Amino acid sequence: MVSPRPAVAALAAYAPGEQPQGGGWVKLNTNELPFPPPPAAVEAIRKAAGDRLNRYPDPTGLAFRQTAANRLGLKPDWILPGNGSDEILTLLIRTFCRSADGRSDSPTGTGDLIASPHPTYTLYRTLAEIQNCPFEPVPLKGDWSWDWDRVEDVKQRAKLFFVPVPNSPSGTVWDAETLGRLIPDDGLLVLDGAYADFEDGHLGLELLEGPRGESIVLTRTLSKSYGLAGLRIGYAAARPEVIAAMAKVKDSYNCDALALAGGTAALNDPPWLEKTVEAIRAERQRLIDGLASLGFVVEPSGGNFVFCTHPDRKHKGRFDFLKERRILVRYFAFTNWPDGTPDGLRITVGTKEETDALLAELAKFSG
Amino acid sequence: MVSPRPAVAALAAYAPGEQPQGGGWVKLNTNELPFPPPPAAVEAIRKAAGDRLNRYPDPTGLAFRQTAANRLGLKPDWILPGNGSDEILTLLIRTFCRSADGRSDSPTGTGDLIASPHPTYTLYRTLAEIQNCPFEPVPLKGDWSWDWDRVEDVKQRAKLFFVPVPNSPSGTVWDAETLGRLIPDDGLLVLDGAYADFEDGHLGLELLEGPRGESIVLTRTLSKSYGLAGLRIGYAAARPEVIAAMAKVKDSYNCDALALAGGTAALNDPPWLEKTVEAIRAERQRLIDGLASLGFVVEPSGGNFVFCTHPDRKHKGRFDFLKERRILVRYFAFTNWPDGTPDGLRITVGTKEETDALLAELAKFSG
CATH class of the missing domain: 3.90.1150.10 (Aspartate Aminotransferase, domain 1)
Incomplete structure (x- = not known):
């Protein structure tokens, strides 16, 4: 082979x-929703299925981006739609983290560091391994709070620091002041908001709009709170230059016409x-x-x-x-x-x- | 930034x-189809939209794989569904081609070579650049036939050789004997069959089932011949060990429930x-x-x-x-x-x- x-x-x-x-x-x-998605989303999908499915979707997902941006009080160029927020995580790594592949003598000797709390969503480690990037878990204390000595150390070296809020599996929500202390010196703090809507859909927004906002990425998915796990639609919210870099790496048609239509309709039903x-x-x-x-x-x-x-x-x-x-x-x-x-x-x-x-x-x- | x-x-x-x-x-x-997709596909999508969209799709896409395998006379473990065949191309590169990222002194000095004919689908080059792999176009002769000296040279070095049949933009179809001469010495010949159905849906199959079959990957999309460009569904057909390696790199839920349902229904309507x-x-x-x-x-x-x-x-x-x-x-x-x-x-x-x-x-x- x-x-x-x-x-x-x-x-x-x-x-x-x-x-x-x-x-x-x-x-x-x-962690799927036990209820069906918004009826408006199902209706929009059914309509789109009969509309022009033989045509490629809008590669920029403009209507979806406008809607998602409105929900957060941002502009559309702060939003990148993804095939679920899992794709957003992959895109972040491919955009920002150099692989160690080229070093035959030291497979993980170089490459950009990816970090996350531990325990947390285990996909972060897998995605780092796929990219052949070093990965460092930052063990939380027994009460799911941060060990600041460990944080200070990893902040100096991490290119991407994935932090889900609420965290999984614990459900822990860290406040904005705590999250602000996690921003890497020369890297991005990715606040994975897969479950944010259940606490506060605007979670992390004040950091994104704050003085260190260029180092913040928020991710959202419609899989959980909108009951659309089967549809695969999520997005990143970040400064336009971060979004523009990620857009270079994504497939042109990463989101299909039905996901864009259904996702837009769902977000339009607060x-x-x-x-x-x-x-x-x-x-x-x-x-x-x-x-x-x-x-x-x-x-x-x-x-x-x-x-x-x-x-x-x-x-x-x-x-x-x-x-x-x-x-x-x-x-x-x-x-x-x-x-x-x-x-x-x-x-x-x-x-x-x-x-x-x-x-x-x-x-x-x-x- | x-x-x-x-x-x-x-x-x-x-x-x-x-x-x-x-x-x-x-x-x-x-190159979209000017007609709507098979009515059975639209019907299947509409049904799936009301079914259990709050649940994650089957991460293995088993029903789709069984149907696609049947169409080609293969087994389901020879098939990997993708979010359009563009995603299959990305997965192939991420699975098989080492990036040159780790070499700070020589950004493209190492990394595995990706090749394609020239002129052809320009996405191959972009995907190679995203992975930071060296890319080498193999110029066709003026009549869109192969320059065998160039082929012999690149075959010795290419890890992936992307060859669309029919080629775009020319529409050229090379016969199986010609394609067999393109197989890299230690790499994969990827026969991109985006347009295969318009010539022969089984294009390349005899090579995949032949003695050098472990070096062959066929890709298919439903975007063109099935009028489903808006749905994002395609697949790879290859030996099970090739498929298994690619499956490690894909997102768990790369294909959504509607694409799997619509794609399966379409393939079931020869x-x-x-x-x-x-x-x-x-x-x-x-x-x-x-x-x-x-x-x-x-x-x-x-x-x-x-x-x-x-x-x-x-x-x-x-x-x-x-x-x-x-x-x-x-x-x-x-x-x-x-x-x-x-x-x-x-x-x-x-x-x-x-x-x-x-x-x-x-x-x-x-x-």
């Missing part, structure tokens, strides 16, 4: 959460989002209360999920127990986190019926 | 063909494709005859477009003249092609009415 790049040959493929394609599952493992976020927050509280009554310790969460542990530490047992009953949650074991919790469960906020089913089964678990 | 990678900073962004978003244009510039290809071929002949009667020299074409020149060489003048009349074709000027034609027009096969409008306006051109 023709050899792949050594970095790819060495790579363990990223394993996304399970996506059973058949029905009959209570699916609380990948009342729908408000109502949905309210429902998720109420159900999140019910889930937290239910878990607490079963003896779980639940982290405060700004997302549409909660991270919980049980004093008996039988997290893997509970995960398997639930899966046997066709309830999927996410089991996380954290390696190299000496001062933190070794493992736990992340549970998506579902419908009332799903929460009830989950709690009922968990109550039966005896270990 | 935080500096992008030097390779990105130096990059002139790829300029796709113009995509005016308003109506009123006769659009013969980007009679629609047969009828459509027949209509395009008939109209192509009418276009060729009409251009010839206006004094043009037209290249034989296996695609849904033709490349033509006029003895008076006023190609740019005709392009501008047509554009003023809201008819878009593509003007190509070929730099560094000393033995070939300096420039010409590539014209997409449109509807009868579009061909008539084009020919009527061209007849009025006086230079």
